[in-house]
Amino acid sequence: MEGPRLSYTYEVAPVFVLMEAEVLRGLRQLVGWTEGDGLFCPGGSASNMYAMNIARYQHFPEVKSQGLCGLPRLNIFTSSDSHYSVKKGAAFLGIGTDNVIIVEVDEGGRMIPDDLDEKITLAKSQGAVPFFVSCTSGTTVRGAFDPLDLIADVCEKHKLWMHVDAAWGGSVLFSKQHSHLLKGVYRANSVSWNPHKMLVAGLQCSALLLQDTTDLLRKCHSANATYLFQQDKFYDLNLDVGDKSVQCSRKVDCLKLWLMWKAVGSIGFAERVDKAFNQARYLVEQMKKREGFHLLQEPEFVNVCFWFIPPSMRGKEGMADYQDRLAKVAPVIKERMMKQGTMMVGYQPLGNKVNFFRMVVFSPLLTQKDMDFFLDEIERLGKDL
Incomplete structure (x- = not known):
């Protein structure tokens, strides 16, 4: 064979x-x-x-x-x-x-x-x-x-x-x-x-x-x-x-899943899924404790969608150009993280919602320390915008 x-x-x-x-x-x-x-x-x-x-x-x-x-x-x-x-x-x-x-x-x-x-x-x-x-x-x-x-x-x-x-x-x-x-x-x-x-x-x-x-x-x-x-x-x-x-x-392609399934079992897969949900939940809880993070919605899954509001824009939601300015924040932060090589996180608009970040939490290797680093890094890269 x-x-x-x-x-x-x-x-x-x-x-x-x-x-x-x-x-x-x-x-x-x-x-x-x-x-x-x-x-x-x-x-x-x-x-x-x-x-x-x-x-x-x-x-x-x-x-x-x-x-x-x-x-x-x-x-x-x-x-x-x-x-x-x-x-x-x-x-x-x-x-x-x-x-x-x-x-x-x-x-x-x-x-x-x-x-x-x-x-x-x-x-x-x-x-x-x-x-x-x-x-x-x-x-x-x-x-x-x-x-x-x-x-x-x-x-x-x-x-x-x-x-x-x-x-x-x-x-x-x-x-x-x-x-x-x-x-x-x-x-x-x-x-x-x-x-x-x-x-x-x-x-x-x-x-x-x-x-x-x-x-x-x-x-x-x-x-x-x-x-x-x-x-x-x-x-x-x-x-x-x-x-x-x-x-x-x-x-x-079935070989990869067959080997994994034999190695960790259905219980191991369940633990991976549950851990991802727990990490996403932790990330959301920490976001709510920090100024400048605004959730698109409460996550149903492990996709955490949010805007980062720089200090210069906080409390100014009534400004005529607020949405235009907000739309430019995520692309600049993304450019900075890529050029500095610290993270790679996606952003996109959706319907009438301007650019927001989409943090997808699923790797079993992720820890709460990684979630904290992620939030710190977003703040560091966007604080002067």
């Missing part, structure tokens, strides 16, 4: 085929599925795109042979805070970014199910065919978790495929304390999950999980190449997983 880089037929990589099946089964059980399917993909964006393609195939299987010419105008629904890969996937698959319908979010960044329902109904009345809803569990910026149970009700009502992009937030399923954030995830048709994010598995390690038991993944993507996937082999042909993916040979 070849080294830990290729997986397409059982005879080429028997251990890795079985290893991937074991890891996927374990992840599906955490979602709440006793059966199903899945594969490891080159990143969460690819996992989301796979889900979109499979959902389209389920609704219109003729698309595989006939292409787009015979299809009606399809609509995808996702929140305004969802990952950009939803639009990229729509563009790549020929659905079109204009057919990605943006659903409003509440003050915490969570999709509003009533708005989803209304927009699906409106799309139908305008002659489009809604087929796919992409929810987010752990949005990129605010770390928000969409209300999956309520969204599942809407998807069942309209008979749409429900996908959960849990690339960032899926790992909370290991934690008894925090798994409630994904309440209702078992009702989804598909879930994307990136252990290389919160669990800190080696890049890349991204899984697509399916509740489907009808072999949709293979039917959608198979090309039945006779030089690889002969039908008269002596072993179970379901072990030849290569025809399930768009790629042929794939890196054995």
Whole structure:
């Protein structure tokens, strides 16, 4: 067998085929599925795109042979805070970014199910065919978790495929304390999950999980190449997983998670998740004790979003140019930290909110001392602005 880089037929990589099946089964059980399917993909964006393609195939299987010419105008629904890969996937698959319908979010960044329902109904009345809803569990910026149970009700009502992009937030399923954030995830048709994010598995390690038991993944993507996937082999042909993916040979990304899971166990993963939440909570508590730190909102996850108000701007919120001045603070502090090499923390605007910092706390190596250093450094770099 070849080294830990290729997986397409059982005879080429028997251990890795079985290893991937074991890891996927374990992840599906955490979602709440006793059966199903899945594969490891080159990143969460690819996992989301796979889900979109499979959902389209389920609704219109003729698309595989006939292409787009015979299809009606399809609509995808996702929140305004969802990952950009939803639009990229729509563009790549020929659905079109204009057919990605943006659903409003509440003050915490969570999709509003009533708005989803209304927009699906409106799309139908305008002659489009809604087929796919992409929810987010752990949005990129605010770390928000969409209300999956309520969204599942809407998807069942309209008979749409429900996908959960849990690339960032899926790992909370290991934690008894925090798994409630994904309440209702078992009702989804598909879930994307990136252990290389919160669990800190080696890049890349991204899984697509399916509740489907009808072999949709293979039917959608198979090309039945006779030089690889002969039908008269002596072993179970379901072990030849290569025809399930768009790629042929794939890196054995499951190996990283398999090794970690064997080493630290589910309890170890739960401890990592809980520690991240504790560190984020500590950071927020310390921010509230210091002048100049203003939270965007109370964090739902481990994304701590905040503005730093320099001493020269404190108490001057009524100034006409206050927001313009505030928007320039984070970029300058970021430039200084990068040039001095002390930290690397992102910032961004969001809607009508000007540039704010987004501190994402998840590494198991972080300590409270690191959190204190972070706050001290923000103050040091921004005190003269």
